[in-house]
Amino acid sequence: MRKFMLIAILVATLAPRINAENGYRLWLRYEPLETTQQNALKERIRQVVIPEQSSVMQSAAAELTKALPAMLQTPIQRAQSLNAPGIVVITATHPYAKQLGLRQDMSTLGEEGYLLRTVKHQNKMMVVVAGKNDAGALYGTYALLRLLQTGNDLTNLNVREAPSFAHRLLNHWDNLNGTVERGYAGHSIWWNVNLNADSIIARHEDYARANASIGINGTVLNNVNATPQMLTSEYLEKVAVIAGRLRPYHIKVYLSINFSSPKELGGIENSDPLNPQVAQWWKEKATEIYRLIPDFGGFLVKANSEGLPGPQDYGRTHADGANMLADALKPHGGLVMWRAFVYNPTPEDRAKQAYSEFKPLDGQFRDNVIVQVKNGPIDFQPREPFSPMFGAMEKTPLMMEFQITQEYLGHSNHLVYLAPMYKEVLDADTYCKGTGSTVAKTLDGSIYPHQHTAIAGVSNIGRDANWCGHDIAQSNWYAYGRLAWNHQLTSEQIADEWVRMTFSNQAEVVTPISSMMMASHQTCVDYSMPLGLHHIMGWDHHYGPEPWTEFPGARADWLPQYYHQASASGLGFDRTDKGSNATAQYAEPLRSQLNDATTCPEGYLLWFHHLPWDYPMKSGRTLWHELIERYHVGTNNVRGFQRTWDSMEGMVDAERFKAVQYKLKIQARDAIWWRDACLLYFQTFSKRPIPLEYERPIHDLNELKQIKLDMGHHN
Amino acid sequence: MRKFMLIAILVATLAPRINAENGYRLWLRYEPLETTQQNALKERIRQVVIPEQSSVMQSAAAELTKALPAMLQTPIQRAQSLNAPGIVVITATHPYAKQLGLRQDMSTLGEEGYLLRTVKHQNKMMVVVAGKNDAGALYGTYALLRLLQTGNDLTNLNVREAPSFAHRLLNHWDNLNGTVERGYAGHSIWWNVNLNADSIIARHEDYARANASIGINGTVLNNVNATPQMLTSEYLEKVAVIAGRLRPYHIKVYLSINFSSPKELGGIENSDPLNPQVAQWWKEKATEIYRLIPDFGGFLVKANSEGLPGPQDYGRTHADGANMLADALKPHGGLVMWRAFVYNPTPEDRAKQAYSEFKPLDGQFRDNVIVQVKNGPIDFQPREPFSPMFGAMEKTPLMMEFQITQEYLGHSNHLVYLAPMYKEVLDADTYCKGTGSTVAKTLDGSIYPHQHTAIAGVSNIGRDANWCGHDIAQSNWYAYGRLAWNHQLTSEQIADEWVRMTFSNQAEVVTPISSMMMASHQTCVDYSMPLGLHHIMGWDHHYGPEPWTEFPGARADWLPQYYHQASASGLGFDRTDKGSNATAQYAEPLRSQLNDATTCPEGYLLWFHHLPWDYPMKSGRTLWHELIERYHVGTNNVRGFQRTWDSMEGMVDAERFKAVQYKLKIQARDAIWWRDACLLYFQTFSKRPIPLEYERPIHDLNELKQIKLDMGHHN
Secondary structure, three states, X not given: OHHHHHHHHHHHOOOOOOOOOOOOOOOOOOOOOOHHHHHHHHHXXXXXXXXXXXXXXXXXXXXXXXXXXHHHOOOOXXXXXXXXXXEEEEEOOOHHHHHOOOHHHHHOOOOOOEEEEEEEEXXXXXXXXXXXXXXXXXXXXXXXXXHHHXXXXXXXXXXXXXXXXXXXXXXXXXXOOOOEXXXXXXXXXXXXXXXXXXXXHHHXXXXXXXXXXXXXXXXXXXXXXXXXXXXXXXXXXXXXXXXXHHHHHOOEEEEXXXXXXXXXXXXXXXXXXXXXXXXXXXXXHHHHHHHHOOOOOEEEEOOOOOOOOOHHHHOOOHHHHXXXXXXXXXXXXXXXXXXXXXXXXXXXXXXXXXXXXXXXXOOOOOOOEEEEEEOOOXXXXXXXXXXXOOOOOOOOOEEEEEEOOOOOOOOOOXXXXXXXXXXXXXXXXOOEXXXXXXXXXXXXXXXXXXXXXXXXXXXXXXXXXXXXXXXXXXXXXXXXXXXXXXXXXXXXXXXXXXXXXXXXXXXXXXXXXXXXXXXXXXXXXXXXXXXXXXXXXXXXXXXXXXXXXXXXXXXXXXXXXXXXXXXXXXXXXXOOOOXXXXXHHOOOOHHHHHHOOOOOOHHHHHHHOOEOOOOEOOOOXXXXXXXXXXXXXXXXXXXXXXXXXXXXXXXXXXXXXXXXXXXXXHHHHHHHHHHHHHHHHHXXXXXXXXXXOOOOOOOOHHHXXXXXXXXXXXX | OHHHHHHHHHHHOOOOOOOOOOOOOOOOOOOOOOHHHHHHHHHHOOEXXXXXXXXXXXXXXXXXXXXXXXXXXXXXXXXXXXXXXXXXXXXXXXXXXXXXXXXXXXXXXXXOOEEEEEEEEOOEEEEEEEEOOHHHHHHHHHHHHHHHXXXXXXXXXXXXXXXXXXXXXEEOOEOOOOOEOOOOOOOOOOOOOOOOOHHHHHHHHHHHHHHHHHOOOEEEOOOOOOOHHHHOHHHHHHHHHHHHHHHHHOOEEEEEEOOOHHHHHHOOOOOOOOOHHHHHHHHHHHHHHHHHOXXXXXXXXXXXXXXXXXXXXXXXOHHHHHHHHHHHXXXXXXXXXXEOOOOOOOOOOHHHHHHHHHHHHOOOXXXXXXXXXXXXXXXXXOOOOOOOOOOOOOOOOEEEEEEOOOOOOOOOOOOOOOHHHHHHHHOOEOOEOEOOOEHHHHHOOOOOOOOOOEEEEEOOOOOOOOOOOOHHHHHHHHHHHHHXXXXXXXXXXXXXXXXXXXXXXXHHHHHHHHHHHXXXXXXXXXXXXXXXXXXXXXXXXXXXXXXXXXXXXXXXXXXXXXXXOOEOOEEOOOOOOOOOOHHHHOOOXXXXXXXXXXXXXXXXXXXXXXXXXXOEOOOOOEXXXXXXXXXXXXXXXXXXXXXXXXXXXXXXOHHHHHHHHHHHHHHHHHHHHHHHHHHHHHHHHHOOOOOOOOOOOOOOHHHHHHOOOOOHHHO
């Protein structure tokens, strides 16, 4: 009690509206509410009752304890009984559930789901957070706090939520030396750190709080390009420490494994999945892991991809490899997440290879194997059509792999809000079971009822003070989590929530910033790879334009010209039945729609079609002219973002204002760099002028070709 | 005869309208005329008669021989008598002058003047070029060719011209090692070259032709920062060779001398001008020079300036030094051009020092001394008020020193047509003898009748194929020469002539390019140093913005902060009677007009006044807002130049089109660099926002401060 009061008073003395901020607090800032809202709530919330004692329930209690006094600017009593109006947090099994008349509703509630209700109890209004289990109660608690943070009062609450996917993971591409592959926010928060340093302990707890607040319940701690070393007892003990810190927030840890671990660590002659010694080694390794981490989540596997070892090294299939691991984890309830990001140095169109390899294996996987598929058939490009695997694997559970880190979208320098891109993929219709068979429905169990449903996002988190490098990039972590919980949320809703919690509830702040965010993904596509162009960036660091790049000895399908196919005859990759026939991997009527340039959405046009420079676009412009239009629209939009952001001066804290303002300057320069580089390069093929109504290039193509970025750890 | 016909036929086979061009031919391209004009002229010009034999007359003949067949696309007979219609070139003394009835007119013609007339002679129309002397005839010949090149027919010619200034010089800041100080077009055409290489011989002849075509009659071959070595016999022999090549085009050579030459070369204990040995040494050196170069022009002297030796080293005055040299040259008819660009490390406002030092010496100079004064009181800034010395020295002939090379105006990267700046100074009213006492009239003898009148331009010529680095920079060489000949020409006339001769006579080419040129100087002022700001560029290389620069040990008056005086209280250098009182060096009513911020022209406002950031400008904007406006107008105008130039594609030759297009890209980037650097730097003092209607900065001030240019030979 005394301890609580102390915290409460401390927190209640928080500073005024605009503090200096470094972004560390993310969307859990719990700033004081508007006075009117405060006063209304002080009446309604006299106490908090959290009768259950599990560590997860205590996390919920701790969060309320931290948040309420700060937002209401008054101490809040923690009480043991319902003798005063306030907040009650319980699980379905608690007697209060019956007393408050919620048992019926809760019996039909989904796993980890929750109810938020305002209930009259002995003439007192109670704000009830009722979870299906303690995880649900925790999620409900954060939901309640979000309602307060975003300016709602708590009258007539009637919220009923359950997650879209059972397993909602972050994938950290963190290496054991502390670097982060495609990470742009500093070094790893997991590896090459002093696990017992106060700052790291705090990081791990705040990481867990932030993830729990959006419903993340699993995290893969190491890079999919995994080293066998990960499974040594030295490192497994570190994993156990981390797992212990995440457990109170209902977050399971997973590990990426290297398929050659038995050979490398066990001294076995090979790692052939059909070799009994190999299977045995994995069984023993699983036992060792679960002894340390009873709730260990399972393995993420990148095999036979980009030079990593895998079952094909021994003439076995991906199914052979995945199943062998699944058998080792099965007794412990562990999962295998087997990545479909595979492509071999064959003449076949890279966009077709994942489907070609995995489709024939449908039905051959154990029931604790999930195949993890990137959203598009290539590799996290600014815009890709959805992977044709979605909807095509009836007997195998698939999970979406989204990228949160902006590998191909300006790293942590460019402001790009990714929810619209995630939604574009989730809501895309595969037609696999007729109209309305959206990608989301093929994954969430509503079309193919599998035992396991899951989703993964490649993390943009690092040790930078603001976690993500760019303050606005925090919204992509947030949006991924929110959509993993409920894929029916709109991008606008999510942006609105996030801006209110992260910056301010004032409409003069919320409206401009969220509008800017909503326009930012299309803008980035426009100034970098519009109309279905893809993979024309710097081939190694993936930052900035290099449509011209050639690299002796590099695989053709690592280099831009493989993808844009620019020539005197036109631009784009012919994936129709006249070309690589990748369109055939999609279900009808989508297949025919994509196969025909006149019906193919223009956003994917050059992805599927090679078209003449004078091809007439829907705008009435030629393809060449439309390409110019898009690059200029993108560039000018970034200038618009600068203006929008500068209009926020004084309305958001100075520290984050300056930081974002600085990044927008880089983005504005980069957009012009992309525009000039791509237009001047493609002009060498189109031989057509840039119409005089457009701003003229300010760069020389030959000089741009000389730019060699040193991205250091970025690659 | 045979030789001529050969040339004629060769030249007559010139290529079609748009050739590949590297700019080497300058404005003397002699492209075929429009067919209609050709046909009209073929009737009128059947032959050319040039009866006199001087080498200068032969130059006139050679030029006609080169030009007419090329323009008319037909051989032209060179004849000995007036028996057919055609062109006649003579001097006043030739009997034809009387026969053609011109003697009377010519008797009153000024030195080096000419008449162009169409005269009926024995029922044949003769086009007569009649010069006061052979130089006049040469200038008249080029004037006639200019009329043809710019699309005139030759009916009813009645032109009477004589030069505004007797001595019309280029100053080459060329060092004997071949580098050119503040030269941006490659190395020297004079020094560290093989004087007998064909390419150099051709360069020197074409240099002479170009200068003769605009009336230049003198050139200083070496840097004003002169080394004593210049006067060694080794180098004087080279000078004699060069003089021999320029003589047929009526161009005299001059040399910059080092005042310590007697001590350095002659082994005399000092170079005190009152030391008889020193005077004797100079007399002998003059004799040696005139033995080699009988028509040697004289000495240009930079003394006691920026560390160079001078009479003050011995307690003598500038007059003592100049007169001693004048006495040495007098017997040979040589001149001393003594530079007034002097400023000492004193606390006195640098802008006042030349006047302070020289005004007291008025009347003490020999009659073959001319004091050479830079157009403004500081140093060739993008815009300066005229030097207060103009009009103030009644008893001493002054000559204008303009800079043609763009030391402070973007070197050879920026398109800046300087005629409007030259005219602004020449037409400025000094009021020294009442209203209408323009700077030009104080120099051309009409207000102060001195024996010598002169003007100098610091050359932008180097060994680049196109002579000036930037193709459009040729127009500044041209414009300087044209104004030296006739300071009443307008900038528009000169631009129109130059574009027609250099690119095309088509209105669709002439109008856009000349309009762009006319706007270019104000544009450069706007994006670099608007409203009277000055000297805020990189302090050593003078390229790009560095208003913040500090350099340990550098003189205060070499550094930007001395000049802009930015502070919380405002911006600008107070030169009013409340400040340095530099305004007192101007005559009334100008003095009072400049001294009062409300009457001071806004183009000079911050030159003479330190004003608060909220000072109300004529536009109704505050000073801070107006500053922003100017930088943005400048930046956007450069984008307009890019658009204008790109619209010329196909209408000018591809080689120069691409070259200028490339330079305009640099200029556009540099303009934004200037805009962002200056506004963000001054904003640290003004503490005021950049209004949201303006495009946002794309650079970070601290990053801009890190830019360190390596300008190599540029400095």
